[in-house]
Each structure stands twice: as structure tokens, then as C-alpha cells.
Amino acid sequence: MRHIPFFFVIISMALVACSGQNRNKSLDTPPEWASQQIWYQIFVERFCNGDTNNDPIPEDITSTTQIFPVPDNWSITPWTQDWWKQEPWALETGRPFNETLQHRRYGGDLQGVLNKLDYLQELGITAIYFNPLNDAPSLHKYDARYYYHMDIHFGPDPEGDKKIIAEEIPEDASTWQWTSADTLFLYLVKQCHQRGIKVIVDYSWNHTGTEFWAW
Structure with missing residues (x-):
């Protein structure tokens, strides 16, 4: 199965969340649905280490x-x-x-978020705002290596994901494939939606890191 760019996924999620809203409203004001949520912000690397087998290694940071x-x-x-x-x-x-x-690094990952979903639901939250999840060497992920992949150490198989990415041609979307981190993120979104929790992901489109593929 070929990889669909993650920004398409995010845009689709936003459109679904905003369905029924007045899309002619000024962008200076938040959409009505967002103002009605109980938000919880997650900086994944610092949140919960749910899988120690995917902990970062020096060469990847x-x-x-x-x-x-x-x-x-x-x-x-x-x-x-x-x-x-x-x-x-x-x-x-x-x-x-x-x-x-x-x-x-503390080793926080997507599995850690999954492990805490019941706890988050008990808190009464209705939406999660994720700091960047895209693949990057830093702890904050604002220095993207690849926008279209989740960070390899947020998923269950970093080494396998590196091999998948190495086989791709970054500028040719037809070569992109789903990594284990990507599919785990999609599963996480599904689990959130089943609990009535909306998901927003931060992407820094206006800048990258020096490890970005196009440098």
C-alpha cells in the first residue's frame, strides 16, 4: 500500500472536525468547534515511554x-x-x-500515548494537541527530516522504518510507503476518535532542520 502524504490526512481530519461550521469565517478567530473543546497538549518525547524497544540511539538524534x-x-x-x-x-x-x-531524551512514544488514553478520557478531555510528530533528530521535532513520516522512534520498529525510508525517493510521492510509526499513529487517531477525542497535530511548514532530505 502506497503512502498517502500525512498533511492530506491532517487536512482531512480538520475538514471532518469543521463540517457544518461556517467556512467563510475569518481565520483570525478559531472555529467554533475548537473553542468548545477541553484541550490536552502532548509533547510526545516527554509524555510516556510505552515501548523501551524503540528508544532513540545516538546516531538518530x-x-x-x-x-x-x-x-x-x-x-x-x-x-x-x-x-x-x-x-x-x-x-x-x-x-x-x-x-x-x-x-x-526520555523515550516517550506513541505507544505511551495509547497506554494513557483511558486516563486522558477519565480527565474529561475532548481534544489532543500534539507537538510535532514528524521524523526529526531533535527532542521537539521542529527540525523535520521528513514531513510525511512520523518520527521513527515514536513507532515500534525504528530500524525497519529507516530501511523503508531509505528505499523511497523523497521528491516522488509514488515511492512513499507506510512505516510502522505511521500506521501506529493512524491507529492512535482511530482510538482517540472512538473515545470522542479530536486530534490536532502541529506542523512547522515554514522551516526544517539541516537533516531535511532536500538540503
């Missing part, structure tokens, strides 16, 4: 814009660690906290 390379002894940060405490690998660099913090 490396970017040419980083102040210093990811150390060889780098590792995932425990969820219960004090925020201001530097990890052993961070201390060995001799660099200050604000620099080593950029390499910190």
Missing part, C-alpha cells in the same frame, strides 16, 4: 547544528531523575547543564 556530538556513552534519561541533575554521560563531557540538556 545527531544533527549538524548541535553544539557538540552525542557522546558514545549516551543513554536514555530515567523518568524519575531530578530535572537539574546531569546524567553520567553529561557530566563526563564537562559541559554546562544548558548544553547537555539538548541531548537528553
Whole structure:
């Protein structure tokens, strides 16, 4: 099955959510349906590590814009660690906290969100706003490598997803394929909708990262 660009999926979701609304309204005001929701924002990398088998590895979080390379002894940060405490690998660099913090990862993923859907539903939320989910080396994902794929470490098979992406021609959409992270995201959206929870995803279309395929 060929991959449908994710922005088409997102646009379709938005159109469904806005069905019945006055589409001639000014873009300066939010659509009526959005103002009636109880929103919950999720920064996936920091939310919940539902699958430790897909935790990031140094080569996948490396970017040419980083102040210093990811150390060889780098590792995932425990969820219960004090925020201001530097990890052993961070201390060995001799660099200050604000620099080593950029390499910190907790391993949050889409499975973690799925695991918490019942909890979120119990809170009474009706919509989730996701920070960027597109594939990117950073923790915040605003430096896209590929807009049309979910981050490989948000899905269950990062290595398999890398192989799929390597076989594609980025500028030729007919070569795009679904990765495991992509299909898990679609499943997550379905599960949200079954609970009456709407989904919005943040995309930074006006800028990319230096690892973007077209650079």
C-alpha cells in the first residue's frame, strides 16, 4: 500500500472536525468547534515511554547544528531523575547543564500515548494537541527530516522504518510507503476518535532542520 502524504490526512481530519461550521469565517478567530473543546497538549518525547524497544540511539538524534556530538556513552534519561541533575554521560563531557540538556531524551512514544488514553478520557478531555510528530533528530521535532513520516522512534520498529525510508525517493510521492510509526499513529487517531477525542497535530511548514532530505 502506497503512502498517502500525512498533511492530506491532517487536512482531512480538520475538514471532518469543521463540517457544518461556517467556512467563510475569518481565520483570525478559531472555529467554533475548537473553542468548545477541553484541550490536552502532548509533547510526545516527554509524555510516556510505552515501548523501551524503540528508544532513540545516538546516531538518530545527531544533527549538524548541535553544539557538540552525542557522546558514545549516551543513554536514555530515567523518568524519575531530578530535572537539574546531569546524567553520567553529561557530566563526563564537562559541559554546562544548558548544553547537555539538548541531548537528553526520555523515550516517550506513541505507544505511551495509547497506554494513557483511558486516563486522558477519565480527565474529561475532548481534544489532543500534539507537538510535532514528524521524523526529526531533535527532542521537539521542529527540525523535520521528513514531513510525511512520523518520527521513527515514536513507532515500534525504528530500524525497519529507516530501511523503508531509505528505499523511497523523497521528491516522488509514488515511492512513499507506510512505516510502522505511521500506521501506529493512524491507529492512535482511530482510538482517540472512538473515545470522542479530536486530534490536532502541529506542523512547522515554514522551516526544517539541516537533516531535511532536500538540503
